[in-house]
Amino acid sequence: MSVIQLPLRRKKERARALYYCELDGWNFNPRYTEGACPICGWTPEGAPRTPIWLGLSRKVDWDVVGLFALFVFLTFWAVIVAHAAHLRL
Ligand SMILES: [Zn+2]
Numbered sequence: 001m002s003v004i005q006l007p008l009r010r011k012k013e014r015a016r017a018l019y020y021c022e023l024d025g026w027n028f029n030p031r032y033t034e035g036a037c038p039i040c041g042w043t044p045e046g047a048p049r050t051p052i053w054l055g056l057s058r059k060v061d062w063d064v065v066g067l068f069a070l071f072v073f074l075t076f077w078a079v080i081v082a083h084a085a086h087l088r089l
Contacts, residue, residue, distance in 0.1 A: 019044045 018027050021037040028037055035049035036042065050058075082089055 019047055 017029050017031065019030055019037075020027050021040065021042055023042065024037065024039045026037065026039055030036065030044060030047040030049065031051045035044075035047050048055075079089065
C-alpha cells in the first residue's frame with residue numbers, strides 16, 4: 001500500500017458508512033452502533049465497529065500523555081518562577 005492509496009481507501013470506507021437492514025427496513029451507521037443493527041442486532045460483514053477517531057484514541061495510552069503534559073507544564077512554570085526569583089538553572 002502506498003501513501004497515496006491510503007486516503008483513497010479511507011474515502012471508500014467513509015462512503016460505505018450506511019448499511020441497510022432488510023429485516024427492519026432501517027439504515028444505520030455501524031460505527032456508532034458497535035457494528036450491529038440497533039433494532040435486531042444484525043452485524044454486516046466487514047463493517048467498521050467504531051469511528052476512526054475512536055479507534056485511534058483507544059490505541060493511545062492517555063495516562064502517559066497526561067503525565068508528559070504535566071511534566072512539560074510544571075517544567076515551564078519552574079523556569080518562569082526561577083527566572084522571577086533570579087535563580088540560575
Ligand atoms: Zn435490523
